[in-house]
Amino acid sequence: MKNMKKVELIIESVYLNRLLKIFKKHEISGYTVIKDIEGYGGHGFKTADDVSDICSNIYVFSVCEANKYTDMDKDIRNFLDMYGGKCILSDVMLLLGKPKK
């Protein structure tokens, strides 16, 4: 088991590439993207069946070492300030296969 940070972001899909650039800059080597998500928030109910993807939201999550997130924190805050969205951080344990005897 390893102590890690889980970073979850809900952002507008058009800004995905800009977020991934931040991940790349801080050497976040893995992430998951879920497209066409629906939900209710400050801007009302967002549906996933828009004719274009302009207003649709996207969910991105990654699990990284805590110090990597600390380095990335300022860039993520700037991103949210500029483009909006939500970021949820949590301390998680990462299970790495069978424990060694």
Add this chain to the structure above:
Amino acid sequence: MDIDLILQNMLNPPVLFFFLGMLAVFFKSELSIPQPLPKLFSLYLLIAIGLHGGYELSKSGFDWYIFKALMLAVFMSILVPIYSFFILKRKIDTYNAIAIAATFGSISAVTFITGMTYLQTIGVEYGGFMVAAMTLMESPAIVIGLVFAALFATDAKNAENGEKTDWKEILREAFLNPSVFLLVGALIIGILTGQKGWTSMEPLFGALFKGFLAFFLLDMGLVAARKIHELKKVGFFLIAFAIIMPVVNASVAAGLGFFFELSKGDAFLLALLSASASYIAVPAAMRLSVPQANPGIYLPLSLAVTFPFNISLGIPLYYFIINSLWG
């Protein structure tokens, strides 16, 4: 204006399906089209008009008349966002003025397609090369929007965050966005394969065209009706702008078409393209380049006001203007 012109347009099945979609939302029906399908319909329509336009172009060849029409199309797509911006800037903030001007400077492919089916219904001929005109009119408004953003929108927030405008990303969005890419590709395939190619593709991309258009417009009706409540925040000036401006743009284009001796059908399509507003390519590019502009304003204006206006009353109105000029 002759009521017959309006009826001929409104009683076109795809247009009626658009209003059926809107009614479904107003009456709180559960009607919906599964998500990937509207995207498939949109791809289908782009391929169909690209292929057909290319085939027509392969028949007619490229001459001075076509060059003139294409140049007029480019001219209109540069002119409209410029004067729209300066009108808007008198009433609203710079960011939203840029985004709305760019949105109205570009075009809506589905409005163009609906106009084409209208011409077919009333038996007026038009040149297949107008598809190329439509493609050329997609991107200039985005570039004008970027230039205005660089000139008039100095953003303290951007500077604070050390964010620089990523021109490469935005220009890629302007010229290589999926609609432009697919349209240009289908147009070239249509030119290269000519009569033989079109005959082999016609059963899917010709015969079924109106059916797919009806499906797509049904979805557009659902989406447009869902956006209508957002208009409460937009205000009277912008709603009036979204109706009056298309008529002004169409009149300018009709005048130019008349002066440069375009045929009735081609001038009508040029007027309709100038009157239409983008709801896919430009809003996406504006979201990237002018994030301070509110998509809750420019998107409902284009989708819930201008698009329904154009496909219901705009098409017969522009045809009436053209008819009065050409006689």
